Amino acid sequence: MMHVDRYERRWMIATGVTLAVFILALAVTAVIGGIELPGVSERIAPSTVSTSGPFANPGLRQLGPGRYELFIREQTWAFVPNEVHVPAGSSVTFHLTSPDVQHGFYVEGTNIHMMVLPGQVSSLTAAFPRPGTHQFWCDEYCGIAHQIMSGKIVVDPAR
């Protein structure tokens, strides 16, 4: 073996312990906190997304009481649809895809943040407990008018 200075050994142990604590914290927040990253959803043919399937007529669909799914087609350079109303207290599962190039999707004030690729469906679920407006925008470079790609989710007071 090799000689390691006493202080340097302590430093290395402290670094190892710190990293182990971080890993534990990650696991705890992901599992207990229920933080969800996009995963394997489904593949889709980009040439036909605009003409057939759920992305041909995208929008909000009710699945049950307070439960919705929202299909958004993200294309150069617009969201279809770009304004969506949901009642407060809903849980919404987002499904996005692109018929052309790569895009990004971030909804202000939520954990809905994902990349949107042609050929893949990106899916995540979020709750909207309170009335208000959440802007969303594209955060993956998609061409010369990338900066105008935005829209909003309006959470209406529950009736």
Place this chain on the structure above:
Amino acid sequence: MFARERALASWYIGIALAALAIGTWFGPLQALEHAGVNLYPAASGGVTYYQGLTIHGVLNALVWTTFFIVGFFTLTVPYGLNRPLDAPGLNVAGLILMTVGTVLTAFALLTNNGTVLYTFYPPMQAHWTFYLGLTLVVAGSWVPGWGFYVTAWRWRREHPGERTPLIALASLITMVLWQICTIGVAAEMLGMLIPWSLGWLGGTDPLLARTEFWFTGHALVYFWLLPAYVSWYFMLPKQAGGKLFSEPLARLAFWLFLVLSTPVGLHHQFLDPGISPAWKAVHAFITYGVFFPSAMTAFTVIASLEIGARARGGRGLFGWMRALPWGDPSYAAQNLAMIMFAFGGIGGLVNASYAVNLAVHNTLFVAGHFHLTVATAVTLTFMGILYWLLPHLTGRQLWAPRLALVQAYSWFIGMAVMSGAMHLVGLEYVVPRRVALSQATYVEPAWHALLNDAAVGGVILWISAALFFIVVAGTLVAGTRSAARVEMPVADVYQPAPVPAWLDNWRLWLSFAVLLILLAYGPVLVNLIGTAQLNVVGRRVW
């Protein structure tokens, strides 16, 4: 001796500097645009925002770094081994390939036929010269690596039982790391992008392309960083009058980077569809692991500098730091770069943190982060190295060293202001990066104050960059010819002890590296390649 190596290195570094000069020009234009001061196309020669952004990224992050690093190693390997290059033809061939590649890519960029950013995600489709050019820069840089390996192999045969000298070993490990990790981007280029851009292939698979890109894309960070570590470990202590504190651990740190640098790339794809969150978590954990050799580096380098500072009369628990040569531009630039890297490393842990990444992904926080790492830890260190290397190569003294000192500090201050504001605005408001914000439809009033701060930092950096090139040009043209050549600083080892053989064992560490890559990337890549659908057609969207 070594006149040929110096001439070769001068070519590499000259091209690197030209790329940095052009690439840096476009940086502050972006920061100003975000603050509502749109200087495109007036100050950019007709170049648009996204075109300028692509030029900035490709020339600074890929061309400046790669050329400088290969040029630097063209000296550190032969000097470290005290042996001229055994196959200089390979090193010349590499220079030619890389230069032709740079010219091809520059053609696509400057004619606005490659405005795809330096990540060039398909199906956005650039002109074929963009892809072929970058491939030649990358694959071209393998060739001088082979020249180094031949030299090192002959040295080993002639010095049985001896440990490879530190500087040479660290440089060689960096080149090998680079050859391993660039297999990803080479597969992306040769398997998809080049035939597709030439019309031989109808479509690409965007997710597979991203994954192959990031196989290379994060290890790329260590390819940039390790040459700076070579200087911090083995040269900077000498410049401070100190000695290398722990030789075996320095060697171990470089071997750990070889093992851990590549199987971490999925942490750039946390928000991608089509990849299981479990594999993303595996890469997050390994990314934490790669923090370990950086933490070791922090200890060893600081201890080595402390030896120097105390030898120079420094006293006290922290007071010794005042005795470091803060007035020497080469030293100051590198120590300031190191300070910034501490913050860069911590920010990197945030980015790699599976869940926390959601809050900062593709925001200005990330752009702020890599301006601390590649644009300061790496670039400011390379500038500091050049403050002794230019005199070494040209035989002239550094022109206007006071100005060089102002340059180093102003880079540090400008970057602290700009990067600090970028971090904050990304964290607080999730403001996206790489977007023409002054024309964006969703900007909120609260963002402006920090975006304005970032622009102020950008302007300071602009001035600092100008000072740098004035010092470089001044040295080349008006530097006083020195009687004796300025030598490469090489630190002695503090309390030398025998180095165990396993710290000089390529087979051992390469096996670890390959094994970990197969475990962490194998299943993901096999699945993505097996299910690939090359059905997404190319588009020009700029």
